[in-house]
Ligand SMILES: Nc1ncnc2c1ncn2[C@@H]1O[C@H](COP(=O)(O)OP(=O)(O)OP(=O)(O)O)[C@@H](O)[C@H]1O
Protein backbone atom coordinates (compact mmCIF):
# COMPACT_ATOMS: atom_id res chain seq x y z
CA UNK A 1 0.00 0.00 0.00
CA UNK A 2 1.37 3.45 -0.87
CA UNK A 3 2.14 5.77 1.97
CA UNK A 4 -0.55 8.41 2.53
CA UNK A 5 2.19 10.98 2.88
CA UNK A 6 5.83 10.97 1.96
CA UNK A 7 7.91 14.06 2.61
CA UNK A 8 11.36 13.85 1.02
CA UNK A 9 14.11 16.28 1.85
CA UNK A 10 11.80 19.27 1.81
CA UNK A 11 13.18 22.75 2.29
CA UNK A 12 11.42 26.06 2.49
CA UNK A 13 13.02 29.46 2.40
CA UNK A 14 10.76 32.46 2.74
CA UNK A 15 12.14 35.55 1.14
CA UNK A 16 10.77 38.97 1.82
CA UNK A 17 12.30 42.35 1.08
CA UNK A 18 12.23 43.38 4.74
CA UNK A 19 13.31 40.21 6.48
CA UNK A 20 15.56 38.75 3.82
CA UNK A 21 15.65 34.98 3.63
CA UNK A 22 14.19 32.83 6.41
CA UNK A 23 14.95 29.12 6.32
CA UNK A 24 11.74 27.85 7.84
CA UNK A 25 12.19 24.19 6.93
CA UNK A 26 15.66 22.81 6.34
CA UNK A 27 15.50 19.46 4.62
CA UNK A 28 12.85 17.38 6.35
CA UNK A 29 11.94 13.80 5.45
CA UNK A 30 9.35 11.53 7.01
CA UNK A 31 6.38 9.46 6.02
CA UNK A 32 3.00 8.59 7.36
CA UNK A 33 1.93 4.97 7.23
CA UNK A 34 -1.55 3.91 6.19
CA UNK A 35 -4.04 4.39 9.00
CA UNK A 36 -1.70 5.86 11.57
CA UNK A 37 -1.83 9.04 13.59
CA UNK A 38 1.50 10.79 13.28
CA UNK A 39 2.34 13.66 15.61
CA UNK A 40 4.47 16.55 14.46
CA UNK A 41 5.80 18.32 17.52
CA UNK A 42 7.97 21.34 17.94
CA UNK A 43 8.19 24.70 19.65
CA UNK A 44 6.72 27.89 18.19
CA UNK A 45 8.26 28.78 14.88
CA UNK A 46 9.74 25.32 14.34
CA UNK A 47 8.21 25.01 10.89
CA UNK A 48 5.16 22.78 11.47
CA UNK A 49 2.63 25.03 9.81
CA UNK A 50 5.02 25.69 6.96
CA UNK A 51 5.27 21.94 6.37
CA UNK A 52 1.51 21.56 6.37
CA UNK A 53 1.17 24.52 3.99
CA UNK A 54 3.50 22.80 1.58
CA UNK A 55 1.50 19.58 1.74
CA UNK A 56 -1.70 21.46 0.88
CA UNK A 57 0.15 23.45 -1.85
CA UNK A 58 -0.58 26.73 -0.14
CA UNK A 59 3.20 27.12 -0.26
CA UNK A 60 5.59 25.61 -2.77
CA UNK A 61 8.60 23.80 -1.37
CA UNK A 62 11.90 25.50 -2.25
CA UNK A 63 13.41 22.06 -2.63
CA UNK A 64 12.42 18.43 -2.26
CA UNK A 65 9.22 16.57 -3.00
CA UNK A 66 6.00 15.69 -1.26
CA UNK A 67 3.93 12.71 -2.31
CA UNK A 68 0.36 12.04 -1.24
CA UNK A 69 -0.71 8.46 -1.94
CA UNK A 70 2.14 8.18 -4.37
CA UNK A 71 1.40 11.34 -6.37
CA UNK A 72 3.50 14.48 -6.19
CA UNK A 73 1.75 17.57 -4.86
CA UNK A 74 3.72 19.57 -7.38
CA UNK A 75 2.79 17.72 -10.53
CA UNK A 76 -0.59 16.20 -9.68
CA UNK A 77 -2.20 18.56 -7.21
CA UNK A 78 -5.64 17.92 -8.71
CA UNK A 79 -5.36 14.40 -7.28
CA UNK A 80 -3.55 15.16 -4.03
CA UNK A 81 -5.85 18.02 -3.05
CA UNK A 82 -8.84 15.67 -3.20
CA UNK A 83 -7.21 13.22 -0.78
CA UNK A 84 -6.44 15.86 1.81
CA UNK A 85 -8.57 17.51 4.45
CA UNK A 86 -6.91 20.26 6.41
CA UNK A 87 -7.74 22.07 9.63
CA UNK A 88 -5.63 25.22 9.50
CA UNK A 89 -4.07 26.69 12.60
CA UNK A 90 -5.78 30.01 11.96
CA UNK A 91 -9.55 30.15 11.89
CA UNK A 92 -11.11 31.07 8.57
CA UNK A 93 -13.98 33.44 9.23
CA UNK A 94 -16.65 33.89 6.65
CA UNK A 95 -18.74 36.98 6.90
CA UNK A 96 -21.65 36.17 4.67
CA UNK A 97 -22.69 32.58 5.20
CA UNK A 98 -24.01 30.37 7.97
CA UNK A 99 -22.50 27.02 8.91
CA UNK A 100 -24.69 24.94 6.63
CA UNK A 101 -23.97 27.17 3.64
CA UNK A 102 -20.26 27.16 4.35
CA UNK A 103 -20.18 23.38 4.50
CA UNK A 104 -22.30 23.05 1.35
CA UNK A 105 -20.07 25.33 -0.68
CA UNK A 106 -17.00 23.60 0.65
CA UNK A 107 -18.39 20.20 -0.35
CA UNK A 108 -19.09 21.61 -3.77
CA UNK A 109 -15.48 22.70 -4.25
CA UNK A 110 -14.54 19.06 -3.77
CA UNK A 111 -17.07 17.98 -6.35
CA UNK A 112 -19.78 16.78 -3.95
CA UNK A 113 -23.07 18.43 -4.85
CA UNK A 114 -25.70 17.14 -2.45
CA UNK A 115 -23.90 16.42 0.77
CA UNK A 116 -26.66 17.01 3.29
CA UNK A 117 -26.35 13.67 5.03
CA UNK A 118 -22.64 14.02 5.65
CA UNK A 119 -22.97 17.66 6.68
CA UNK A 120 -25.75 16.86 9.13
CA UNK A 121 -23.70 14.01 10.56
CA UNK A 122 -20.64 16.22 11.05
CA UNK A 123 -22.65 19.06 12.57
CA UNK A 124 -24.19 16.68 15.07
CA UNK A 125 -21.03 14.79 15.79
CA UNK A 126 -19.11 17.98 16.45
CA UNK A 127 -21.82 19.54 18.59
CA UNK A 128 -22.63 22.30 16.13
CA UNK A 129 -26.17 21.25 15.27
CA UNK A 130 -27.87 23.94 17.37
CA UNK A 131 -25.60 26.56 15.86
CA UNK A 132 -25.97 25.61 12.23
CA UNK A 133 -27.78 28.77 11.24
CA UNK A 134 -25.26 31.09 12.86
CA UNK A 135 -22.56 33.10 11.15
CA UNK A 136 -18.96 32.29 12.02
CA UNK A 137 -18.55 35.48 14.03
CA UNK A 138 -21.45 34.38 16.23
CA UNK A 139 -19.61 31.24 17.32
CA UNK A 140 -17.27 30.85 20.28
CA UNK A 141 -13.60 30.11 19.65
CA UNK A 142 -13.99 26.39 20.34
CA UNK A 143 -17.01 26.17 18.06
CA UNK A 144 -15.08 27.89 15.28
CA UNK A 145 -12.33 25.33 15.69
CA UNK A 146 -14.89 22.53 15.39
CA UNK A 147 -16.34 24.15 12.29
CA UNK A 148 -12.86 24.02 10.78
CA UNK A 149 -12.77 20.31 11.55
CA UNK A 150 -16.18 19.75 9.97
CA UNK A 151 -15.06 21.66 6.89
CA UNK A 152 -11.97 19.52 6.56
CA UNK A 153 -14.07 16.35 6.61
CA UNK A 154 -16.97 17.14 4.28
CA UNK A 155 -15.42 15.30 1.36
CA UNK A 156 -14.27 12.25 3.36
CA UNK A 157 -10.54 12.83 2.92
CA UNK A 158 -8.12 9.95 3.25
CA UNK A 159 -5.38 12.08 4.76
CA UNK A 160 -6.28 14.55 7.46
CA UNK A 161 -3.92 17.34 8.46
CA UNK A 162 -4.70 18.83 11.86
CA UNK A 163 -2.74 21.96 12.75
CA UNK A 164 -3.31 22.41 16.48
CA UNK A 165 -6.92 21.28 16.37
CA UNK A 166 -7.38 21.46 20.12
CA UNK A 167 -5.94 24.93 20.70
CA UNK A 168 -8.52 26.89 22.66
CA UNK A 169 -10.80 23.92 23.15
CA UNK A 170 -12.02 23.16 26.68
CA UNK A 171 -11.01 20.04 28.57
CA UNK A 172 -14.21 18.09 28.13
CA UNK A 173 -14.35 18.84 24.48
CA UNK A 174 -10.74 17.96 24.03
CA UNK A 175 -11.31 14.43 25.23
CA UNK A 176 -14.32 14.10 22.97
CA UNK A 177 -12.24 15.35 20.05
CA UNK A 178 -9.59 12.75 20.84
CA UNK A 179 -12.27 10.12 20.68
CA UNK A 180 -13.43 11.55 17.38
CA UNK A 181 -9.90 11.44 16.00
CA UNK A 182 -9.58 7.80 17.07
CA UNK A 183 -12.87 7.01 15.34
CA UNK A 184 -11.61 8.67 12.19
CA UNK A 185 -8.54 6.51 12.42
CA UNK A 186 -10.75 3.43 12.70
CA UNK A 187 -12.46 4.50 9.48
CA UNK A 188 -9.04 4.19 7.89
CA UNK A 189 -8.08 7.85 7.68
CA UNK A 190 -4.39 8.62 8.14
CA UNK A 191 -3.76 11.66 10.27
CA UNK A 192 -1.01 14.20 10.72
CA UNK A 193 -1.43 16.12 13.96
CA UNK A 194 0.51 19.04 15.31
CA UNK A 195 -0.02 20.04 18.88
CA UNK A 196 1.62 21.71 21.83
CA UNK A 197 -0.17 19.38 24.27
CA UNK A 198 2.26 16.54 24.62
CA UNK A 199 -0.18 14.37 26.52
CA UNK A 200 -2.37 14.65 23.48
CA UNK A 201 0.38 13.39 21.21
CA UNK A 202 1.27 10.67 23.71
CA UNK A 203 -2.34 9.54 23.91
CA UNK A 204 -3.06 9.58 20.18
CA UNK A 205 0.08 9.12 18.13
CA UNK A 206 1.82 5.85 17.40
CA UNK A 207 4.75 7.77 16.01
CA UNK A 208 5.95 11.31 16.35
CA UNK A 209 8.42 13.62 14.69
CA UNK A 210 10.06 16.38 16.65
CA UNK A 211 10.99 19.40 14.62
CA UNK A 212 13.17 22.15 15.97
CA UNK A 213 14.32 25.22 14.06
CA UNK A 214 13.31 23.70 10.77
CA UNK A 215 15.03 20.34 11.18
CA UNK A 216 13.52 17.03 12.14
CA UNK A 217 15.52 15.96 15.17
CA UNK A 218 13.55 12.83 15.96
CA UNK A 219 11.23 10.61 14.01
CA UNK A 220 9.94 7.32 15.34
CA UNK A 221 7.76 5.42 17.79
CA UNK A 222 6.30 7.53 20.57
CA UNK A 223 7.12 4.91 23.18
CA UNK A 224 10.58 4.53 21.70
CA UNK A 225 11.45 8.16 22.18
CA UNK A 226 10.13 8.14 25.72
CA UNK A 227 12.27 5.12 26.52
CA UNK A 228 15.34 6.54 24.90
CA UNK A 229 15.15 10.06 26.17
CA UNK A 230 13.70 9.78 29.62
CA UNK A 231 14.60 7.93 32.77
CA UNK A 232 12.50 5.98 35.18
CA UNK A 233 12.11 7.17 38.75
CA UNK A 234 11.99 4.47 41.42
CA UNK A 235 11.01 5.27 44.98
CA UNK A 236 11.51 2.69 47.76
CA UNK A 237 10.60 2.48 51.44
CA UNK A 238 13.13 0.29 53.21
CA UNK A 239 13.32 -1.16 56.73
CA UNK A 240 16.88 0.00 56.98
CA UNK A 241 19.44 1.35 54.61
CA UNK A 242 22.05 -1.19 53.57
CA UNK A 243 25.48 -0.31 52.23
CA UNK A 244 25.34 -0.12 48.48
CA UNK A 245 27.35 0.86 45.51
CA UNK A 246 25.27 2.46 42.74
CA UNK A 247 25.15 0.31 39.59
CA UNK A 248 26.19 1.85 36.26
CA UNK A 249 23.64 4.42 35.02
CA UNK A 250 21.74 4.70 38.29
CA UNK A 251 21.58 7.95 40.24
CA UNK A 252 20.46 8.53 43.80
CA UNK A 253 18.02 11.43 43.64
CA UNK A 254 17.22 11.74 47.31
CA UNK A 255 17.02 10.10 50.70
CA UNK A 256 14.73 11.01 53.58
CA UNK A 257 15.00 8.65 56.50
CA UNK A 258 14.27 5.24 55.00
CA UNK A 259 12.70 6.52 51.77
CA UNK A 260 15.11 6.63 48.82
CA UNK A 261 14.57 7.76 45.26
CA UNK A 262 16.62 6.58 42.29
CA UNK A 263 16.67 7.54 38.70
CA UNK A 264 17.40 4.64 36.33
CA UNK A 265 17.62 4.15 32.58
CA UNK A 266 14.18 3.24 31.23
CA UNK A 267 15.33 -0.10 29.96
CA UNK A 268 16.70 -1.27 33.34
CA UNK A 269 14.21 -3.54 35.08
CA UNK A 270 13.30 -3.06 38.73
CA UNK A 271 14.66 -6.53 39.45
CA UNK A 272 18.00 -5.58 37.97
CA UNK A 273 18.05 -2.42 40.07
CA UNK A 274 17.36 -4.31 43.29
CA UNK A 275 19.97 -6.90 42.41
CA UNK A 276 22.47 -4.22 41.45
CA UNK A 277 21.98 -2.46 44.76
CA UNK A 278 21.97 -5.83 46.54
CA UNK A 279 18.81 -5.06 48.49
CA UNK A 280 17.28 -8.25 49.85
CA UNK A 281 13.53 -8.46 49.33
CA UNK A 282 12.75 -8.60 53.06
CA UNK A 283 14.20 -5.11 53.51
CA UNK A 284 11.76 -3.70 50.96
CA UNK A 285 8.50 -2.31 52.39
CA UNK A 286 7.12 -0.47 49.39
CA UNK A 287 8.15 0.44 45.86
CA UNK A 288 6.77 2.94 43.32
CA UNK A 289 7.94 3.64 39.80
CA UNK A 290 7.17 6.49 37.50
CA UNK A 291 7.87 6.31 33.78
CA UNK A 292 9.07 9.30 31.79
CA UNK A 293 6.59 11.18 29.65
CA UNK A 294 6.71 12.42 26.12
CA UNK A 295 6.87 15.89 27.61
CA UNK A 296 10.14 15.14 29.35
CA UNK A 297 11.52 13.52 26.22
CA UNK A 298 10.46 16.52 24.19
CA UNK A 299 12.06 18.99 26.57
CA UNK A 300 15.23 16.93 26.57
CA UNK A 301 15.40 17.11 22.81
CA UNK A 302 14.36 20.66 22.28
CA UNK A 303 15.89 22.45 25.24
CA UNK A 304 18.88 20.38 26.17
CA UNK A 305 19.63 19.24 22.64
CA UNK A 306 19.75 15.58 23.69
CA UNK A 307 20.50 13.38 20.74
CA UNK A 308 19.60 9.82 20.04
CA UNK B 309 -17.87 21.02 -13.06
CA UNK B 310 -19.53 20.80 -9.64
CA UNK B 311 -16.60 22.66 -8.13
CA UNK B 312 -16.95 25.40 -10.70
CA UNK B 313 -20.72 25.67 -10.21
CA UNK B 314 -20.28 25.83 -6.44
CA UNK B 315 -17.88 28.72 -6.63
CA UNK B 316 -20.11 30.48 -9.16
CA UNK B 317 -23.08 29.93 -6.87
CA UNK B 318 -21.14 31.18 -3.88
CA UNK B 319 -20.12 34.36 -5.66
CA UNK B 320 -23.70 35.08 -6.68
CA UNK B 321 -25.00 34.25 -3.21
CA UNK B 322 -22.41 36.60 -1.76
CA UNK B 323 -23.63 39.67 -3.60
CA UNK B 324 -27.25 38.73 -3.05
CA UNK B 325 -26.63 38.76 0.71
CA UNK B 326 -25.68 42.41 0.48
CA UNK B 327 -28.22 43.35 -2.14
CA UNK B 328 -28.60 46.96 -1.08
CA UNK B 329 -24.94 47.64 -1.51
CA UNK B 330 -24.41 45.56 -4.63
CA UNK B 331 -27.53 46.14 -6.70
CA UNK B 332 -29.83 48.73 -5.19
CA UNK B 333 -27.29 51.52 -4.67
CA UNK B 334 -25.78 51.31 -8.16
CA UNK B 335 -29.25 51.07 -9.70
CA UNK B 336 -30.41 54.14 -7.80
CA UNK B 337 -27.37 56.09 -8.90
CA UNK B 338 -27.99 55.14 -12.54
CA UNK B 339 -31.59 56.20 -12.16
CA UNK B 340 -30.49 59.57 -10.76
CA UNK B 341 -28.13 60.14 -13.66
CA UNK B 342 -30.96 59.36 -16.05
CA UNK B 343 -33.31 61.67 -14.26
CA UNK B 344 -30.93 64.61 -13.93
CA UNK B 345 -29.05 64.41 -17.20
CA UNK B 346 -31.44 62.56 -19.43
CA UNK B 347 -34.85 63.78 -18.42
CA UNK B 348 -34.17 67.26 -17.00
CA UNK B 349 -31.28 68.39 -19.16
CA UNK B 350 -32.06 66.11 -22.07
CA UNK B 351 -34.16 68.63 -23.97
CA UNK B 352 -31.50 71.34 -23.72
CA UNK B 353 -28.58 69.14 -24.72
CA UNK B 354 -28.08 68.73 -28.43
CA UNK B 355 -28.65 65.26 -29.77
CA UNK B 356 -25.60 62.98 -29.89
CA UNK B 357 -24.84 60.73 -32.86
CA UNK B 358 -28.15 61.91 -34.19
CA UNK B 359 -30.20 60.42 -31.39
CA UNK B 360 -32.12 62.01 -28.55
CA UNK B 361 -29.91 62.65 -25.48
CA UNK B 362 -31.92 60.51 -23.05
CA UNK B 363 -31.76 57.58 -25.45
CA UNK B 364 -28.04 58.22 -25.97
CA UNK B 365 -27.43 58.13 -22.24
CA UNK B 366 -29.20 54.85 -21.50
CA UNK B 367 -26.71 52.39 -23.07
CA UNK B 368 -23.79 54.45 -21.74
CA UNK B 369 -25.05 54.25 -18.19
CA UNK B 370 -25.89 50.57 -18.61
CA UNK B 371 -22.34 49.80 -19.64
CA UNK B 372 -20.93 52.02 -16.90
CA UNK B 373 -22.99 50.13 -14.31
CA UNK B 374 -22.02 46.79 -15.82
CA UNK B 375 -18.29 47.45 -15.86
CA UNK B 376 -18.14 49.06 -12.44
CA UNK B 377 -20.16 46.40 -10.70
CA UNK B 378 -18.38 43.54 -12.39
CA UNK B 379 -15.08 45.03 -11.21
CA UNK B 380 -16.42 45.62 -7.71
CA UNK B 381 -17.85 42.13 -7.41
CA UNK B 382 -14.74 40.12 -8.02
CA UNK B 383 -12.34 42.57 -6.41
CA UNK B 384 -14.31 42.95 -3.20
CA UNK B 385 -14.81 39.19 -3.03
CA UNK B 386 -11.07 38.58 -3.25
CA UNK B 387 -10.17 41.37 -0.86
CA UNK B 388 -12.70 40.09 1.62
CA UNK B 389 -11.28 36.60 1.33
CA UNK B 390 -7.85 37.98 2.06
CA UNK B 391 -9.11 39.31 5.36
CA UNK B 392 -11.01 36.19 6.35
CA UNK B 393 -8.57 33.57 5.12
CA UNK B 394 -11.04 32.13 2.61
CA UNK B 395 -8.50 32.80 -0.08
CA UNK B 396 -6.32 30.12 1.52
CA UNK B 397 -9.25 27.74 1.19
CA UNK B 398 -9.52 28.60 -2.45
CA UNK B 399 -5.93 27.52 -2.93
CA UNK B 400 -6.28 24.32 -0.96
CA UNK B 401 -9.46 22.98 -2.59
CA UNK B 402 -9.18 21.16 -5.92
CA UNK B 403 -10.36 24.02 -8.14
CA UNK B 404 -8.22 24.82 -11.14
CA UNK B 405 -7.18 28.36 -11.95
CA UNK B 406 -9.40 28.26 -15.04
CA UNK B 407 -12.40 27.29 -12.96
CA UNK B 408 -11.73 30.06 -10.47
CA UNK B 409 -11.34 32.73 -13.15
CA UNK B 410 -14.40 31.71 -15.15
CA UNK B 411 -16.62 31.25 -12.10
CA UNK B 412 -15.65 34.60 -10.61
CA UNK B 413 -15.75 36.34 -13.97
CA UNK B 414 -19.23 35.04 -14.76
CA UNK B 415 -20.60 35.90 -11.34
CA UNK B 416 -19.18 39.39 -11.71
CA UNK B 417 -20.87 39.62 -15.09
CA UNK B 418 -24.18 38.55 -13.59
CA UNK B 419 -24.06 41.31 -11.01
CA UNK B 420 -23.17 43.84 -13.71
CA UNK B 421 -25.94 42.50 -15.90
CA UNK B 422 -28.53 42.95 -13.16
CA UNK B 423 -27.48 46.56 -12.67
CA UNK B 424 -27.48 47.14 -16.43
CA UNK B 425 -30.94 45.62 -16.80
CA UNK B 426 -32.37 47.74 -14.01
CA UNK B 427 -30.82 50.78 -15.68
CA UNK B 428 -32.37 49.76 -19.00
CA UNK B 429 -35.80 49.30 -17.48
CA UNK B 430 -35.72 52.59 -15.58
CA UNK B 431 -34.36 54.36 -18.66
CA UNK B 432 -37.05 52.86 -20.88
CA UNK B 433 -39.75 54.00 -18.51
CA UNK B 434 -38.36 57.55 -18.49
CA UNK B 435 -38.10 57.43 -22.26
CA UNK B 436 -41.66 56.24 -22.61
CA UNK B 437 -42.86 59.05 -20.34
CA UNK B 438 -40.91 61.78 -22.13
CA UNK B 439 -41.25 60.66 -25.73
CA UNK B 440 -43.89 57.99 -25.70
CA UNK B 441 -42.87 54.65 -27.18
CA UNK B 442 -40.05 52.18 -26.65
CA UNK B 443 -36.38 53.03 -27.04
CA UNK B 444 -35.88 49.93 -29.17
CA UNK B 445 -33.18 47.34 -29.63
CA UNK B 446 -30.92 47.24 -32.65
CA UNK B 447 -29.20 43.88 -32.28
CA UNK B 448 -29.72 41.19 -29.66
CA UNK B 449 -26.50 39.47 -30.65
CA UNK B 450 -24.45 42.60 -30.11
CA UNK B 451 -26.22 43.24 -26.82
CA UNK B 452 -25.27 39.81 -25.50
CA UNK B 453 -21.79 40.07 -26.97
CA UNK B 454 -20.90 43.32 -25.24
CA UNK B 455 -22.54 42.45 -21.96
CA UNK B 456 -20.67 39.16 -21.79
CA UNK B 457 -17.28 40.51 -22.85
CA UNK B 458 -17.60 43.69 -20.78
CA UNK B 459 -18.71 41.81 -17.67
CA UNK B 460 -16.03 39.15 -17.98
CA UNK B 461 -13.20 41.57 -18.78
CA UNK B 462 -13.97 43.77 -15.79
CA UNK B 463 -14.64 40.80 -13.55
CA UNK B 464 -11.20 39.47 -14.43
CA UNK B 465 -9.65 42.90 -14.07
CA UNK B 466 -11.12 43.12 -10.56
CA UNK B 467 -9.79 39.68 -9.74
CA UNK B 468 -6.28 40.49 -10.93
CA UNK B 469 -6.18 43.90 -9.29
CA UNK B 470 -7.33 42.47 -5.97
CA UNK B 471 -4.76 39.69 -6.15
CA UNK B 472 -1.92 42.08 -6.79
CA UNK B 473 -3.10 44.74 -4.36
CA UNK B 474 -1.05 44.88 -1.18
CA UNK B 475 -3.73 46.76 0.71
CA UNK B 476 -7.30 47.88 0.43
CA UNK B 477 -6.10 51.41 -0.37
CA UNK B 478 -4.25 50.24 -3.44
CA UNK B 479 -7.41 48.67 -4.75
CA UNK B 480 -9.47 51.78 -4.06
CA UNK B 481 -6.85 53.76 -5.93
CA UNK B 482 -7.25 51.60 -9.03
CA UNK B 483 -10.96 52.15 -8.90
CA UNK B 484 -10.87 55.90 -8.16
CA UNK B 485 -7.90 57.07 -10.22
CA UNK B 486 -7.99 54.75 -13.20
CA UNK B 487 -11.39 53.20 -13.64
CA UNK B 488 -13.61 56.10 -12.77
CA UNK B 489 -11.91 58.71 -15.01
CA UNK B 490 -11.76 56.24 -17.89
CA UNK B 491 -15.47 55.57 -17.51
CA UNK B 492 -16.38 59.25 -17.54
CA UNK B 493 -14.07 59.93 -20.47
CA UNK B 494 -15.18 56.83 -22.33
CA UNK B 495 -18.17 58.33 -24.04
CA UNK B 496 -20.90 57.65 -21.48
CA UNK B 497 -22.16 61.22 -21.46
CA UNK B 498 -21.09 62.62 -24.81
CA UNK B 499 -20.09 61.39 -28.20
CA UNK B 500 -16.37 61.85 -28.79
CA UNK B 501 -17.31 63.55 -32.04
CA UNK B 502 -17.79 66.65 -29.87
CA UNK B 503 -14.08 66.64 -29.10
CA UNK B 504 -11.26 68.19 -31.09
CA UNK B 505 -9.49 65.73 -33.43
CA UNK B 506 -6.57 65.51 -31.00
CA UNK B 507 -8.71 64.48 -28.04
CA UNK B 508 -10.64 62.14 -30.27
CA UNK B 509 -7.39 60.34 -31.00
CA UNK B 510 -6.52 60.25 -27.31
CA UNK B 511 -9.95 58.88 -26.48
CA UNK B 512 -9.47 55.93 -28.80
CA UNK B 513 -6.77 54.73 -26.40
CA UNK B 514 -9.40 54.32 -23.72
CA UNK B 515 -10.52 50.69 -23.80
CA UNK B 516 -13.83 51.52 -22.18
CA UNK B 517 -14.81 53.54 -25.23
CA UNK B 518 -15.24 50.35 -27.22
CA UNK B 519 -17.50 48.62 -24.72
CA UNK B 520 -19.65 51.70 -24.29
CA UNK B 521 -19.98 52.36 -28.00
CA UNK B 522 -20.50 48.69 -28.69
CA UNK B 523 -23.49 48.54 -26.38
CA UNK B 524 -24.82 51.81 -27.78
CA UNK B 525 -24.69 50.28 -31.22
CA UNK B 526 -26.45 47.16 -29.97
CA UNK B 527 -29.33 49.19 -28.61
CA UNK B 528 -29.54 52.30 -30.78
CA UNK B 529 -27.60 51.35 -33.87
CA UNK B 530 -25.30 54.38 -33.54
CA UNK B 531 -21.68 54.49 -32.45
CA UNK B 532 -18.49 56.58 -32.65
CA UNK B 533 -16.53 53.46 -33.45
CA UNK B 534 -17.20 51.00 -36.27
CA UNK B 535 -18.94 48.05 -34.65
CA UNK B 536 -16.45 45.52 -35.98
CA UNK B 537 -13.62 47.39 -34.32
CA UNK B 538 -15.47 47.49 -30.99
CA UNK B 539 -16.08 43.77 -31.19
CA UNK B 540 -12.49 43.00 -32.04
CA UNK B 541 -11.08 45.11 -29.23
CA UNK B 542 -13.52 43.64 -26.68
CA UNK B 543 -12.49 40.16 -27.74
CA UNK B 544 -8.82 41.07 -27.44
CA UNK B 545 -9.56 42.46 -23.97
CA UNK B 546 -11.11 39.16 -23.03
CA UNK B 547 -8.03 37.20 -24.04
CA UNK B 548 -5.66 39.70 -22.47
CA UNK B 549 -7.38 39.80 -19.10
CA UNK B 550 -7.82 36.06 -19.02
CA UNK B 551 -4.07 35.70 -19.35
CA UNK B 552 -3.52 38.44 -16.78
CA UNK B 553 -5.82 36.63 -14.32
CA UNK B 554 -4.06 33.33 -14.86
CA UNK B 555 -0.83 35.09 -14.13
CA UNK B 556 -2.27 36.70 -11.02
CA UNK B 557 -3.40 33.34 -9.67
CA UNK B 558 -0.10 31.68 -10.45
CA UNK B 559 2.13 34.39 -9.09
CA UNK B 560 -0.01 36.14 -6.54
CA UNK B 561 -0.15 34.76 -3.05
CA UNK B 562 -3.21 33.42 -1.33
CA UNK B 563 -2.18 34.50 2.14
CA UNK B 564 -4.12 36.62 4.52
CA UNK B 565 -3.48 40.26 5.06
N1 LIG C 1 5.02 33.98 5.15
C1 LIG C 1 6.16 33.97 5.85
N2 LIG C 1 7.17 34.78 5.53
C2 LIG C 1 8.32 34.76 6.21
N3 LIG C 1 8.58 33.94 7.24
C3 LIG C 1 7.62 33.10 7.62
C4 LIG C 1 6.36 33.06 6.96
N4 LIG C 1 5.58 32.13 7.56
C5 LIG C 1 6.33 31.62 8.55
N5 LIG C 1 7.55 32.19 8.61
C6 LIG C 1 8.65 31.85 9.52
O1 LIG C 1 8.92 30.48 9.36
C7 LIG C 1 9.21 29.87 10.59
C8 LIG C 1 8.30 28.69 10.82
O2 LIG C 1 6.97 29.13 11.02
P1 LIG C 1 5.77 28.13 11.21
O3 LIG C 1 4.52 28.92 11.19
O4 LIG C 1 5.90 27.03 10.23
O5 LIG C 1 6.03 27.58 12.67
P2 LIG C 1 5.17 26.57 13.55
O6 LIG C 1 6.03 25.41 13.85
O7 LIG C 1 3.88 26.29 12.91
O8 LIG C 1 4.95 27.43 14.87
P3 LIG C 1 3.69 27.51 15.87
O9 LIG C 1 3.81 26.39 16.81
O10 LIG C 1 3.91 28.81 16.55
O11 LIG C 1 2.47 27.48 15.05
C9 LIG C 1 9.09 30.98 11.63
O12 LIG C 1 10.39 31.45 11.88
C10 LIG C 1 8.27 32.03 10.96
O13 LIG C 1 8.63 33.30 11.43
Ligand SMILES: [Mg+2]
Nearest residue numbers: 048049050089
Ligand atom coordinates in the same frame (compact mmCIF):
# COMPACT_ATOMS: atom_id res chain seq x y z
MG1 LIG D 1 1.96 26.61 13.39
